[in-house]
Amino acid sequence: MRFKLTPQNTTFYGQFADLASHIRDGAHLLQEAVAGPPGEWESAAKRLKQIEHEGDEATHTILSAVNSSFITPFDRDDIYRLAARLDDCLDHIEASLDIMVLYRVDKLPKTVAKQVAVLVEMADLTLEAMPGLEKMHNLREFWIAINSLENDADRNYRRMIANLFDGDRDAIDIIRHKALYDELEAAADAFETVANTVESIAAKES
Numbered sequence: 001m002r003f004k005l006t007p008q009n010t011t012f013y014g015q016f017a018d019l020a021s022h023i024r025d026g027a028h029l030l031q032e033a034v035a036g037p038p039g040e041w042e043s044a045a046k047r048l049k050q051i052e053h054e055g056d057e058a059t060h061t062i063l064s065a066v067n068s069s070f071i072t073p074f075d076r077d078d079i080y081r082l083a084a085r086l087d088d089c090l091d092h093i094e095a096s097l098d099i100m101v102l103y104r105v106d107k108l109p110k111t112v113a114k115q116v117a118v119l120v121e122m123a124d125l126t127l128e129a130m131p132g133l134e135k136m137h138n139l140r141e142f143w144i145a146i147n148s149l150e151n152d153a154d155r156n157y158r159r160m161i162a163n164l165f166d167g168d169r170d171a172i173d174i175i176r177h178k179a180l181y182d183e184l185e186a187a188a189d190a191f192e193t194v195a196n197t198v199e200s201i202a203a204k205e206s
Helices: 011-035 038-068 076-102 110-133 140-164 171-205
Strands: none
Touching: 011 038, 011 076, 011 110, 038 076, 076 110, 076 171, 110 140, 110 171, 140 171
């Protein structure tokens, strides 16, 4: 274990938790929208856009703190990377609902709700993990769980794509749904990237 002999700016831990809370809120709102009627998606998309904007502000707060702090709790580049990759998670979540509205997707298969449920679990776990950054404790279970969930998301994605091309479907309908499926998959990948980043930081700081 490496000991820190200099004082550190510990506000970053709260800032990462704040950013993760916006991701959690966005994932839960996406889940509510998917479970609801298409007529309510546009309103939900506007609310999710506001959450995404708040997430951007939280990311900017972290980056500004890095630039203004003489001493940081861990490597500056790692702080930048983690903040940016957390922000990516929320961007893909927001884009998923935006695609549902803009592309006029309807009649979502049950596999979409299943995929979003995975994202919700990932978001919840990510928020729970952020306090562990302070002492780099109990984080191994986090990245293992996220990697397992990402594998679940991959399997579900392949199933959604297979079902999409199974049968006589309108080409435009295929394009609409595939765009949504790809964005949901990108969100799952983004969470895995966050987990891998946390693992890398923990290895360097131990």
